[in-house]
Amino acid sequence: MKYLIELQNLSFQTGGAGPAITVSAGLPAGSVLFISGPSGVGKTTLLRTISRLHGSISGEVYLDGQSWASYSVFQWRRLVHYFPQKPVLFSGTVRDNLTIPFTVARVSKDVVLNHDRAKRLLTLLLPGKSPEQDASTLSGGESSRLALIRALLIEPAVLLLDEPTAHLDRKTGTLVLQALAGWLNEQPRRGIIMVSHGNDAAQLVEMGASTDILNLGGRGKGAWDK
Numbered sequence: 001m002k003y004l005i006e007l008q009n010l011s012f013q014t015g016g017a018g019p020a021i022t023v024s025a026g027l028p029a030g031s032v033l034f035i036s037g038p039s040g041v042g043k044t045t046l047l048r049t050i051s052r053l054h055g056s057i058s059g060e061v062y063l064d065g066q067s068w069a070s071y072s073v074f075q076w077r078r079l080v081h082y083f084p085q086k087p088v089l090f091s092g093t094v095r096d097n098l099t100i101p102f103t104v105a106r107v108s109k110d111v112v113l114n115h116d117r118a119k120r121l122l123t124l125l126l127p128g129k130s131p132e133q134d135a136s137t138l139s140g141g142e143s144s145r146l147a148l149i150r151a152l153l154i155e156p157a158v159l160l161l162d163e164p165t166a167h168l169d170r171k172t173g174t175l176v177l178q179a180l181a182g183w184l185n186e187q188p189r190r191g192i193i194m195v196s197h198g199n200d201a202a203q204l205v206e207m208g209a210s211t212d213i214l215n216l217g218g219r220g221k222g223a224w225d226k
């Protein structure tokens, strides 16, 4: 299989005025596709379209060669997981926020939090924070990192990240990128599509990730499709 996820002539309309945008791109497993383009061009809308939170006009998305039409919306969003710019936390503790998605799958809370990966991610991204802390007392950046840990624990095949390092200082941003690079390397068939700036791309390359750019201000093709 050449691509983990492939956008084939995916056409969508943003909420703003302007013509529909059509993109084609393929993401090999283990790599990161950066979405670039000027403010308001439709980067967030593209991520929301890929996750089926925003309707498309035409075209298709393939995951491991299988069209998105063959998945229920629920299955698709679990496998192709959208992480918004302002993620929502549940009321309750840090622990509750990490375990709530798993109560649906009837996995015990202790299993989730005793998982090595959960412990490692908490130590990396929220050092010094207790699982018993009320999540509403976390800072904006900490809340976002807690939500990111939750997204990583859900183990999607593809993570769609909307500016995950925005508003973070460089050191904390690097920790987030380390968590993402580690997550990519853990399993062979994972990928990330993210809206972010060139500095993140350069750092991920330094960490050994293979990256590409899909420029929405440009012709709408990934470099892998040349």
Ligand SMILES: Nc1ncnc2c1ncn2[C@@H]1O[C@H](COP(=O)(O)OP(=O)(O)OP(=O)(O)O)[C@@H](O)[C@H]1O
Residues within 6 Å of the ligand: 014, 015, 016, 017, 037, 038, 039, 040, 041, 042, 043, 044, 045, 046
């Ligand atoms: N619900 C909505 N109602 C009206 N307009 C909307 C809605 N959502 C998005 N838009 C508009 O659609 C356009 C694309 O928005 P989008 O958030 O996808 O842009 P973006 O490229 O991610 O921008 P930025 O880099 O500033 O975050 C913008 O002009 C935005 O104002």
